[in-house]
Amino acid sequence: MDFQEFKKAVIAASEEYGVADYEIYYASEESTSVGIFRHEVNRFESGLSGGVSYRAIVNGRMGYASTERLEADEAQRLVRCAADNALNLETDEKEFLVEGGRIYRTPEKKPFVPPTSEELLEKALAGQEALYAADPLVIDGCETEAGSFRRTVSIVNSRGLDLSHTVENAVLVSAAVVSDGKEMQDAYEIKTGILRDISETELAGKAAAAAKSKLGAAVAPTGSYPVVFAPKAFSSLLSTFSPVFSAESVRRGLSRLKDSEGKEIASSAVTLVDDPFYPESPAPMPFDAEGTPAHTKKVVEKGVLQTLLYNLKTAAAMGKETTGNASRASYASSVEIRPFTFYLAPGEFSEEELLLKAGEGVYIDFLGGLHAGANPISGDFSLQSAGFMIRDGKKAEAVKSFTVAGNFFDLLRGITAVSDKVEYRGMGSVTTFASPSVLVEGLTVAGK
Amino acid sequence: MIKREICERVLARAASTGADYAELFVENTLNHAVNMVADKVNAITDAVISGAGVRVFKGLRSVTASTVDLSEEGLLRCASSAASALGEGKAEIEISLTERLFGDVHPVRIVPSSVPNKRKIAILKEGYFAARDYDPAIRQVTGSLLSFDHNILIATSEGLYAEDRQIRTRLVIQAVAEKNGETQTGGCRPGRRMGLEMFDGLIDPRETGIHAARQALVMAGAGYCPAxxxxxxxxxxxxxxxxxxxxxxxxxxxxxxxxxxxxxxxxxxxxxxxxxxxxxxxxxxxxxxxxxxxxxxxxxxxxxxxxxxxxxxxxxxxxxxxxxxxxxxxxxxxxxxxxxxxxxxxxxxxxxxxxxxxxxxxxxxxxxxxxxxxxxxxxxxxxxxxxxxxxxxxxxxxxxxxxxxxxxxxxxxxxxxxxxxxxxxxxxxxxxxxxxxxxxxxxxxxxxxxxxxxxxxxxx
Known part of the structure; x- marks a missing residue:
């Protein structure tokens, strides 16, 4: 059955089992993508997915159950399961459902016509030819991909809430592989938007140039240097350490930001903003995963922590208001806390000026192994890196196979300058990260 | 999960435009998790994952289509979209499926979905509190008991029609220790392709908890590694x-x-x-x-x-x-x-x-x-x-x-x-x-x- 029918079955089952407070959360996605390898289509993928998460307050506690099998018997199982799960919980926090009738800001929506399979194929092929044309060092192994997606989230609850929001977009991926006969290097670029407005030549040129610049890289010398993080490298650090701004993490002692609201936690160059309506985001959201209206907030302003991020339950437990940052990792996950588009606000310098300020140092445009080499609880990180030496205030030779190590909380205080251009690379997830280039004083680099 | 005759029709549809290989993968999975933080069971989740993927090859070209609709019409629609993406051609292979049993070399004595929450919570708590009570410097512990019941069916144009049921169990305990204002973490995450009998002699949940706590404590007292x-x-x-x-x-x-x-x-x-x-x-x-x-x-x-x-x-x-x-x-x-x-x-x-x-x-x-x-x-x-x-x-x-x-x-x-x-x-x-x-x-x-x-x- 479809979601509308299934929803009725779940509501009926809730009544049957005497469950009065519940929420039905539905997420669905349709996607298509075409991949090109050695000038030919090597894969075509299309998918139709969707699942329902049901949660219910029974005896004051919230039980969860989810399914992708939208059938009548499954509606019954969902309600039974969620109720049983609730009865086995031991938490004392008050649970909430959002009342209906709230006012939501409608994100600006550019008109979007989903590309046909033929259009995807043509764009991906053109992208591939652009890669081969971009540089003589480009070799077989390059992949290009064109795809489109349409995602819908609906939240319905027993308090009259009935929300639905759809985002749709297309994407072109250009993955360049280059070789100088001695070694191979790769790099990729992604661009979302209306396919015909995306320049495959520009994207391929960027990817090929990035891969080529890494050829012949030496191992960086061990030492302590000023480091300039490229936007994508700093975005990945922000992504890894963003859980430290979750009030739930703080409350559980899993973040060092306890009792820090209103206090200085970073240098005055740091302003961090969470914006559900970020202009470049392909997936602006009018509400969070609980149905609270989403809004833009400064989390850190000129180094001072203005607010942590809250959902309803954590806010109530800590005597605060929700910031509308309830989030589910997937529809089947329980409600947690995450930002929307979380970005470091631009500063006043150009990237060239940051390099000049650094003088002699390291420019890092790649960080690897963030899931393992960085610990949001302690703030420690020791990460595989690649980039360039900075000599005499300019980017010099390429370096790789080194690590950069430090502590995120110290790093926030050590940021001395931020560039004036924020780079956004989100592909359509609700939670994404963006950053300008960032100059940090004194980080340890381990290489040769 | 899906009858052999239906699989044959779906594969025939998938191969109708000239594929030289067609495959249907059907899944019905039940994932269960019990979670603890701050000494209390704070979340229990049940999730059913259910759907199918159709794949066709022609030479080095591969087309994949997936759907959550497991009705025969839904599967045929999915197969049609794969077939049409491959191009326009005529069927070149015949589909005839023979059921094959591979046997299971991974016996399961206690299927997790047949065990009530209470018993799973008891196992998790053994591990959780072993970590919590290890030392006063242990400031926080999180724990999860995860059960996976992953059922798959694979039918291919090579004639295969086979199923497998993959049951897995895992205990995850993470401890946070604090010494002189520095926090460090330790963890232990044993898992097996078996049911809850994993805890009858093979894995002692208390050892899992102690391992996590000991590690957090050691690391909290450590200085930085030299580069x-x-x-x-x-x-x-x-x-x-x-x-x-x-x-x-x-x-x-x-x-x-x-x-x-x-x-x-x-x-x-x-x-x-x-x-x-x-x-x-x-x-x-x-x-x-x-x-x-x-x-x-x-x-x-x-x-x-x-x-x-x-x-x-x-x-x-x-x-x-x-x-x-x-x-x-x-x-x-x-x-x-x-x-x-x-x-x-x-x-x-x-x-x-x-x-x-x-x-x-x-x-x-x-x-x-x-x-x-x-x-x-x-x-x-x-x-x-x-x-x-x-x-x-x-x-x-x-x-x-x-x-x-x-x-x-x-x-x-x-x-x-x-x-x-x-x-x-x-x-x-x-x-x-x-x-x-x-x-x-x-x-x-x-x-x-x-x-x-x-x-x-x-x-x-």
Whole structure:
């Protein structure tokens, strides 16, 4: 059955089992993508997915159950399961459902016509030819991909809430592989938007140039240097350490930001903003995963922590208001806390000026192994890196196979300058990260 | 899950435009999790994952379509979209399915879904409070008991119609210790391809909790690891992540077949130190990464990847096999029906050698003892990898000295496997979730203690 029918079955089952407070959360996605390898289509993928998460307050506690099998018997199982799960919980926090009738800001929506399979194929092929044309060092192994997606989230609850929001977009991926006969290097670029407005030549040129610049890289010398993080490298650090701004993490002692609201936690160059309506985001959201209206907030302003991020339950437990940052990792996950588009606000310098300020140092445009080499609880990180030496205030030779190590909380205080251009690379997830280039004083680099 | 006759009709539809291979993968999975934080059960989740993927090949072209609609009409629609994406042509293969039983070498005595929440909570609490009560410096503990009941059906135009039920159980305990205002974490995550009988003698939940707490406490008292190039002894069990990242991913057809691996074209050549024999074995009874059949229906097997330093085999899925003109090796895996299957690892380990642990440690004048590793990642095209040291100690004058935190190891795969110059005798496995293009799948990594003669240690 479809979601509308299934929803009725779940509501009926809730009544049957005497469950009065519940929420039905539905997420669905349709996607298509075409991949090109050695000038030919090597894969075509299309998918139709969707699942329902049901949660219910029974005896004051919230039980969860989810399914992708939208059938009548499954509606019954969902309600039974969620109720049983609730009865086995031991938490004392008050649970909430959002009342209906709230006012939501409608994100600006550019008109979007989903590309046909033929259009995807043509764009991906053109992208591939652009890669081969971009540089003589480009070799077989390059992949290009064109795809489109349409995602819908609906939240319905027993308090009259009935929300639905759809985002749709297309994407072109250009993955360049280059070789100088001695070694191979790769790099990729992604661009979302209306396919015909995306320049495959520009994207391929960027990817090929990035891969080529890494050829012949030496191992960086061990030492302590000023480091300039490229936007994508700093975005990945922000992504890894963003859980430290979750009030739930703080409350559980899993973040060092306890009792820090209103206090200085970073240098005055740091302003961090969470914006559900970020202009470049392909997936602006009018509400969070609980149905609270989403809004833009400064989390850190000129180094001072203005607010942590809250959902309803954590806010109530800590005597605060929700910031509308309830989030589910997937529809089947329980409600947690995450930002929307979380970005470091631009500063006043150009990237060239940051390099000049650094003088002699390291420019890092790649960080690897963030899931393992960085610990949001302690703030420690020791990460595989690649980039360039900075000599005499300019980017010099390429370096790789080194690590950069430090502590995120110290790093926030050590940021001395931020560039004036924020780079956004989100592909359509609700939670994404963006950053300008960032100059940090004194980080340890381990290489040769 | 889906009748053989329906599968035949779906495959016939999928192959109706000239495919030379068609495959239907159907899944019905039940995932259950009980979670604790701050000494209380705070979340219990049940999730049913249910859907199907249709795949067709023509030469080196692959088309995948997936759907959550498991009705015959839904499956036929999915097959039609795959067929039409392949192009316009006529059916060239005939579909006739024969049911095949592979047997199950991974017996399960206690199916988790048949056990009430209460009993699972009791197991989790044993582990949780063992960590909580270990020391007053333990400030927080989180714990989860995870159960996976993954049912798959695979039907292919080669005539195969087979099912497999993969039940897995895992206990995860993480502890946070605080000393002098510094917080550090420790963890332990044992898992098996079995039911809740895992806790009847094989895994003691209390030991899991104590392991996590002890590690957090040791690391909270540690200073930062110094940076530099040095010899490293890597402990057994999860230490095997070094081979997984530095070499394993680069031996998967998903990179080799596309020329995107530093080991492409090196079969029969010496690529590693002669001390190194490495194996990927999906058949180990009840091991976390084991399978009966892979996600294309090929039976699991034991693949010797490297024998005494010589490259013997890759890990190959069906599309990789076409590109490489070799046979599939029972290595095709994916997280779920909506992912496109590719070559992956199962239980991958460096086999026992002959060196004694005390000799390995005493051979190092100044270096790092990575007793327990965290996760890592690799770019197979360049072989550049990284991984984190979860629990490390400096070695001074051949003896294990003070603990150090925040260490990571980086290098190039083809380089580091030449430098594994001592291999111990205490082979053990550790459990992980491996992420790649076909999603997140359970894999074992393993090794005895090894010595890497020289590697870059990231620290400060």
């Amino acid at each position: 530099g190039v040095m010899p490293v002894a890597i402990g057994n069990g999860f230490g095997g992540v070094i081979f997984h990242e530095a070499c394993g991913h680069s031996l998967e057809a998903s990179s080799v077949a596309y020329g995107m691996s530093e080991f492409t074209g090196k079969l029969g050549q010496k690529i590693a130190n002669e001390k190194v024999t490495a194996i990927d074995d999906g058949t180990i009874p009840n091991a976390w990464g084991s399978i009966n059949i892979d996600d294309e229906g090929t039976p699991a097997r034991k693949n010797v990847l490297i024998e005494n330093g010589v490259l013997k085999s890759y890990m190959i899925d069906k599309m990789g096999a076409r590109r490489m003109h070799m046979d599939p090796t029972g290595s095709a895996r994916k997280q779920s029906y909506s992912f496109t299957t590719t070559s992956r690892m199962t239980n991958t380990y460096i086999a026992n050698g002959t060196d004694r642990n005390e000799d390995i440690l005493s051979s190092i004048e100044y270096g790092l003892y990575a007793k327990e590793m965290g996760g890592g990642s690799v770019n197979p095209a360049t072989g550049e990898f990284n991984f984190a040291v979860q629990e490390g100690y400096l070695i001074r004058d051949g003896k294990v000295a003070e603990p150090v935190r925040g260490a990571s190891l980086v290098g190039k795969g083809s380089d580091v496997i030449q430098k594994i110059d001592m291999v111990g005798t205490d082979l053990d496995m550790g459990q992980g979730m491996c992420g790649s293009s076909s999603g997140s799948i359970p894999t074992n990594v393993g090794q005895p203690m090894i010595r890497v003669s020289s590697i870059t240690v990231g620290g400060r």
